[in-house]
Amino acid sequence: MSATDAALGVDPTEDTLRRLREAFAAGRTRPVEFRTAQLQGLSRFFQDNKQRLQDALAKDVGKSAFESDTSEIILCQNEVDLALKSLQTWMKDESVSTNLLTKLSSAFIRKEPFGVVLIIAPWNYPLNLLIMPLVGAIAAGNCVVMKPSEISKNTEKVLAELLPQYLDQSCFAVVLGGPEETGQLLKHKFDYIFFTGSPRVGKIVMTAAAKHLTPITLELGGKNPCYVDDDCDPQTVANRVAWFRYFNAGQTCVAPDYILCSQEMQERLVPALQNxxxxxxxxxxxxxxxxxxxxxxxxxxxxxxxxxxGRVVIGGQSDEGARYIAPTVLADVQDSEPVMQEEIFGPILPLVTVKSLDEAINFINQREKPLALYAFSNNSQVVNQMLERTSSGGFGGNDGFLYLTLPSMPLGGVGNSGMGRYHGKFSFDTFSHQRACLLRSPGMEKLNDLRYPPHGPWNQQFISWVMGSQSCTLL
Structure with missing residues (x-):
């Protein structure tokens, strides 16, 4: 919103929302042909603008072409391809079982769009974390307002200038601005809100949604633990942990935020990490x-x-002019230190020593539930213990966040790390209202006499029986 608009009390978003609401009310987004056309447009957006997207991501966070392709562009393209392949199947009514009371009726669940939805994306994966939910929202038949992050300004510029050219602008809009503009945007009533960001801002978004009783998905973060058992090859662990800790300069919500290990493993792990x-x-x-x-x-x-x-044992160098922080490992970190009080979101890896698996599990369970949790051990029982006795949005045994490459797996938090999930069909389901439907014949009214008053003992006993007969095939 410009200063002039603010002074005049004009909200330009209102016109955008009115346009989208009118389009949704007219049913423009509901036909499968429309949804398919928009997804195909999204696919062309990636095909036509791959180099511009790579350049923007490189300017924003220094992403290499490899990182841009593997964590942003390819994943988004795969999501579009899956939605195009599966859309008609996802949209089909889902038949459900009936009891004797409804045996002659048609009972099913219809997946219908919510309406006008808002997607607010963060800066660390500015393409992935906007487009992935957008695919689900389009597939489900919604109109969408997209709010890319103003912090990743180069990617924001490409999205604002180019993406609308590939979508129906009566149904989709990109809205720009910082925290003030986002706050104004959240004052409007949406039919669904999808937010990715920090727990602190997530609470603000949830409060705004609550004023309109708007359903919401929150994809948040937190401090993701990584337990390393003594029964491990240190170099194998170091290779895998270093790769997904320093990927995107550590600015990844599912990256390991700290390692829990014994003092002995710490001494073996440090040189392996350096290597x-x-x-x-x-x-x-x-x-x-x-x-x-x-x-x-x-x-x-x-x-x-x-x-x-703690104690810097690897890295520690920095260059403010280049916004460079070296891949860093901190040893002998205490729980009370600042690096253990907030999500790091950078290329810094603290090592916290524990004496046993039980102590590690207690350490994790005394804190907020993380978005991801990792465990490394040659002993499968140790990995299973960590899995069974903790809770997290996602879990990786002897590896990192490769599960995010699987559209068959949901991404989502639990507790302080978020609510709701998406990716693949989970995205379609997130942006779809599951509508319970029962269609009954207007005739054969005599069959209904048993349920109408007055109710005698026999009626009551019989109705109780048929309501519990889920699989009865007498009729």
């Missing part, structure tokens, strides 16, 4: 084209302040 970091990024990681940069000066300063925690 992995050197192999991945060279002797001077600042010159590596594979290592990203911190998004802005604010986050750089925050991360720089965390380097004083």
């Amino acid at each position: 992995a970091i050197t192999r991945f990024y060279g002797d001077d990681p600042q010159t590596s084209p594979s290592l990203g940069r911190i998004i802005n000066q604010k986050h750089f300063k925050r991360l720089q302040g965390l380097l004083g925690c």
Whole structure:
């Protein structure tokens, strides 16, 4: 909203929302042909603008072409392809079982769109975390307002300028702005809100949604634990942990936020991590084209302040002008230190020592439920213990976040790390209202006499019986 609009009390979003509401009310988004056409347009958007998207992501967070392709562009294209392939199946009415009272009726669940939905995306994966939910919203037949992050300004610019050219602008809109504009946007009534970001902002979004009783999905973050058992090959663990900790310069909501291990494993793990970091990024990681940069000066300063925690055993270098933080490992970190009080969201990996698996599990369970949890051990019973005795949005045994490449698996948090889930059909279901439907013949009224008053003992006994006869085939 411009200063002039604000001074005049004009809200330009109102016209946008009115246009989308009219389009939805007219039923424009409901036909499968329309949904298919919009998804095909989204596919062309990626095909036509791959280089521009890669360039924008490189400018925003220093993503290499490999990281941009594997974590943003390819995943989004795969999501579109799956939706196009599966759309008609997803949209079909789902038949359900009946009892004797409804045996002659048609009972089914219809998947219908909510209406006008709002998707608010963050800056760390500015393409992925906007487009992935958008695919589900389109497939489900909704009109959509998209709010990309203003922090990843180069990607925001590409999305604002190009994406509307590939979608029906009477049904889809990109809205720009910072926190103030987002706050104004949230004052409007939407039929569904999908937000990805921090728990702090998630509470603000949820409060705004509650004023209109708007259903909501919150994809949040938190401190994701990574337990490393003594029965491990340190180099294998180091390779896998270093890769997904420093991917996107650590600015990943499902990255491991800290390692829990014994003092003995810490001593074995540190040189293995150093070896992995050197192999991945060279002797001077600042010159590596594979290592990203911190998004802005604010986050750089925050991360720089965390380097004083524990004992720096790897990395620790920084360059404010280049927004560079070296891949860093902190040993002997105490739970009371600042690096353990907030989600790090950067290339810093604290090592916290514990004496046993039980102590590690207790450490995890005393804190908010994380978005992801990882466990490494050659002993499958140790991994299973960690899985069975903890709770998290996702879980990885002896590997990192590769489960995010599977559209058959949902992404979503639990408790403080979020609510709701998406990816693949889970996205379609998230943006669809599951409508319970029963269609009965207007005739054969005599069959209904048993349910009408007055009710004698026999009527009551018989009705109770037929209502419990879910699989009876007498009729």
